[in-house]
Amino acid sequence: MFKGRTVLAFVLLSMFASSILTLTLVNPSILAAVGGxxxxxxxxxxxxxxxxxxxxxxxxxxxxxxxxxxxxxxxxNGAINGMLATLDDPYTVYMDQREAEQFNENITSSFQGIGAEVTSEDGKVVIVAPIKGSPAEKAGLHANDVILSVNGEKLEGLTLNQAIMKIRGPKGTQAKLEVLRAGTTEPIEVIVVRDDIDVETVYAEMLQGQIGKIEIRQFASNTAERFAEELQSLESQGMKGLIIDVRNDPGGLLQEVVEIVEPFIAKGKGIVQIENRQGKKEMTPSNGTGKPYPVSVLINKGSASASEILAGALRDSAGSKLIGETTFGKGTVQVTFAKEMGDGSNIKLTVYKWLTPNGTWIHKTGIEPDMKVEQPAYFKVAPLTKKETLKPDTSSEDIKNLQIMLQGLGLQVDRTDGYFSAQTAKAVKAFQQANDLPVTGEVDKDTAAKVEKAIVEAIRDPKNDLQLKAALEYMLSVTGK
Incomplete structure (x- = not known):
């Protein structure tokens, strides 16, 4: 699974130790402000x-x-958490001895869990992005979903680390999540079976017209090395242009993203700026040479932190086009203070802003794409609650989501407003007949599960990926293919 390489896994659900390598990128005059x-x-x-x-x-x-x-x-510990809570910063957290030990173990090894990066917003646990191919993605969790409870235990009032400990668990166990999604009025239940998380971070392929695509799923300790290997392989095959896909990539190590983008940016041009509390800024300049082919970057609302650094650097300093959706918007850098605590506990503290080479701070606003492309509606549909059988001549949020799914599967529905019409029942029967289910026109748990499985397969099918299609069409136009 791990292809024999040393990798940096997500911590717990997916917290990154991004701070230590960050410190090597900035001038000591800035670092002088950090310490206790x-x-x-x-x-x-x-x-x-x-x-x-x-x-x-x-x-x-x-x-x-x-x-x-x-x-x-x-x-x-409560007093420390209380002090940090007054900072109103979801990325500043305290880890007691047990949490810190778990943190240290997981930054150098694989982990078991649901596979999603989470943060805290207004005291709520919010998904930044599910890892592609993870149990979280397969179960239908999306960026910006709010996790309200785990196996019946409410997360309200817990620190982010405490909430993560509730969600995380051994392979094969179930995490029954109560989730609130934007656009829905009632929470939905999503059952995720925890598993080993594949922490291979780089996937490459050659598309039509000799356009290469490299997908980065997270910026771990070997990501730059893996990226360089795949880039060299694509270039040796006569690649004419490159698409870098950082959709649903929640970030990671700053050093890795700098090493990845540097070859694409001419020497002396900026990669990223770091700003301390006094407002002093330091630019990380490139020592690269640039590339003779065009590069575009696929982004969405699950692209965060290091992914945004990559997108900003390539747009500002290499003229790359950004395609997709506005990114998540995390423009801060954290530093860990385990040594200072002295007892095995740890504090991860926000100490810097990062800015794009042009000086833009993207925190809480994200980076706008040059070419905005939305995915089909069923890419963002909520999983069905399965609390009751869905029947004709009724209305609900579940039925609305069902109709969007059926439409996405190519079945004819006359409405997507949540009213279970005769045409909706006809579409359900067609699906049931095609999938060896009892043809009732009603949606019980078995039918709901089959519909969800089919829609996940449709989402993962590249031919339905409108953003990738748009990026490929753009690259073919600029390479003359």
Whole structure:
């Protein structure tokens, strides 16, 4: 599965240790602002003795007067989480000893889980992107889905790490997720069977007209090496143009993306800018030579962080066209402080902004494509809840999603507004007959599962990928093929 290479897996669901390699890319004058000790090695807290006494008194009051006996570690960890929560930054998190150990294990090995990058927005656990081919993608989870509960346990009030620990689990076990999707009024239940996550990060192929395509699924510790191998292979086959696909790529290591884009950008031109809290900026210049063929980049709302750095660098400094949808919008860089904590715990803290070579900060806005192309409606449809059999002459959100799926499968429906019409029943019967199901015209759990499986296969079929088609047509036009 891992093709014999050392890889960097997602942490838990997919948290990346992007900070340590990031530090090697910026000038030490910027790094001087990062740290928690003075030159003598003493902690620089900025707190007065009055502040420290107030904190100590609060703990003392709890320890000596609270109704029940307290857990010291729980209170201290809670205090740290409380401080970080006031920063209102979903990417700044505290990891206790157990979470930090898990973090460290998973940045150098494979993992088992559902395979999706998550973040926290307004206290809610939000999917950034499912990994292509992962259980999360196969189950129909999408970027921006909100996970409300796991196996009946609500995630509200938990830290992001605590929520991830609930979602993560051994291969073969089920994660019953209650999910809220934009455009739906009621939560849906999505059952995901956890599995080993394939952390191979680079997939390449030659398309018609000698147009190469390289898909990057995440920026892990060997991604630049794998990209270079596949690029060389395509070039040796006489490639005339290249499509780089970073759709649903939630990001990863900054060093990797710099190494990937550098050969495409002429020497001296910028790759990425880093800005510290004082507003000081440092550009990472390219030492590359550029390429003699055109390059375009496929993006969507699941393209985040390092994917956005790649897209911004290639557009600003290499003139590449961006095709697809507006990206996720993560324009910050985190640094880990395990050594400073000193007890096995860790803090991942946002310390920098990153900007495109032209100086654009894309945080919370994303990068707009040069050529906007939407996928068919069934690419974004919600899974059916399967709470009850869907019958004619009824209306629901489930029926609306069913109609969109049937339409996507080439079956004739007269409406997609959620009313189960006679024509909808006719389309259901046609599907049931073609798939060896009882021909009832009603949608029970078995029919619903078969419809969902068929629509997932349709989504994964390249001939239905309108964004890829648009990118290929553009590349063929500019290469004269």
């Amino acid at each position: 000790r003075d030159q003598a090695g003493s902690v620089k807290s900025g707190l007065s003795s009055k502040d420290l006494n107030k904190i100590a008194m609060t703990y003392s009051l709890i320890e000596n007067n609270f109704l029940t006996q307290v857990d010291k570690d729980k209170i201290v």
